Amino acid sequence: MAVNSVQTTPIEGQKPGTSGLRKQTRVFMQPAYLENYVQSIFEAIGGVMGKTLTLGGDGRYFNSQAIQTILKMAAANGAARVLVGQNGILSTPAASAVIRARKTDGGLILSASHNPAGEDGDFGLKYNIPAGGPAPEGITEAIYKRSSEIGEYRILEGAGEVDLSVCGETKLGGLAVEVIDPVAIYADLLRSLFDFGAIRDLFASGFTLRFDAMHAVTGPYAKAILEDELGAPAGSVVNATPLPDFGGGHPDPNPVYAKPLVDLMMGPDAPDFGAASDGDGDRNLILGRGVYVTPSDSLAVLTANARLAPGYAAGLKGVARSMPTSRAADRVAESLGINAFETPTGWKFFGTLLDAGLVTLCGEESAGTGSDHLREKDGLWAVLLWLNILARRRESVAAILQQHWRDYGRDYYTRHDYEGVDKDAAEALMADLRAGLAGLPEQSFAGLTVSAADDFAYTDPVDGSTTTGQGLRVFFQENARAVFRLSGTGTVGATLRVYLERFEDDPARLDGDPQVMLAEVVAAAGEIAGIAGRLGRDGPDVRT
């Protein structure tokens, strides 16, 4: 075995998006693409000489090959130890748990999250810092800068593949490769937060569950925790075997891509509780019999009820949500007298607030919820917190939600996605909208009058860093809001996201259909941005 310094040239476009670098799998498989990016990460964090890293991914196509390459590069760059999930698998929350529990010098997570997998799908790679969370913008910018200057990468030559199928330690040159159980550390952490006894009693009383792992990484975690440990009936976890192409599906847990689960929950044979997670296990979808809980409402309900779980019994320090997430959690925070923060989209923006002890729970409309137990959002954690609350309240999901709306009012909410649209057209739409923002106040659209409009900017209250251009907000006098943003996680064309909400506290109007209750806001947003004409689309591809 020898360390080989391979001459290379910069590859354009290695710019991390909302959450790491995501590209089509074939792009990642091009010669030197992965190697350039990994070397850029190593150099941007000051090298890995003598360091310990965590490594794992969601098991999608190219995961195994990429892991072997990264191990050889870590060895060649002088890393002391890499903790790698068995067979190269670690869900994103489990990777965060390992980084924190074993105090590694950060980690590399291989995933394109909810994006489809396979040779014709997507692949991704991100670096998480030693606190366990996604690298903040200062580091991702340094990685990108490095990738545009790179002249060589280092890799171990003459080494065979490391066997990752058995837990234990092996050597790769001077590097210790420690293959770890992907579930154990993570399950220990969850056990410390929730009343597993109460949840076990709930299942023993006949409570029924369907968890759809969507053939992605959470299957083994969900089976071990929900079925084997908590006693959910065998078969409660479906699509539990992770497949390299996620079974050809789109593991984004929303009402469109998790339609079979939603149909079951809305039908006569619905179990008491339904949930799903995404490709890498950090997102969640929550359903009750006959009811879909929006991620924004889920965050609010969890904030209001978290004290029922032992890990949060002492109360919450605060709650943070991304800007496009509805204001439902803010109302709960106000009534509890705790902090509430509004951050840009991207879990990385919660890191400083969590590290500083300013917030305990965080959530995003994009189906992410989590707490200070990790620095990633955590799909199974959200499911267990809901189960813990249900085990203590012994009411249905629908009853809990309705009571919540009676107590706090309801933020009707929907997100409309226009996927795979022409990039230039989408960028021009946003540019024109941005240019016209100042002229919007006092104008009326579809019966609603604009009260204010801006381009969201954020100054981190802990480290003072500033981020601009994070989404265009239009507020209406009628207690409604529309937000426009381009997705930062797609790989083809552009995806326009339009986030729509309206607050209602009339007790007689709390049970409406969001698409009906928001029809005026949808129409106003369409008019303001000229969506149909400019994008040539009659309607969105996804309504969450």
Ligand code: G16
């Ligand atoms: C990532 C980020 C989230 C973000 C989401 C949506 O999630 O970690 O914080 O809300 O992308 O991003 P966008 O609207 O830019 O597509 P994940 O689950 O894809 O890692």
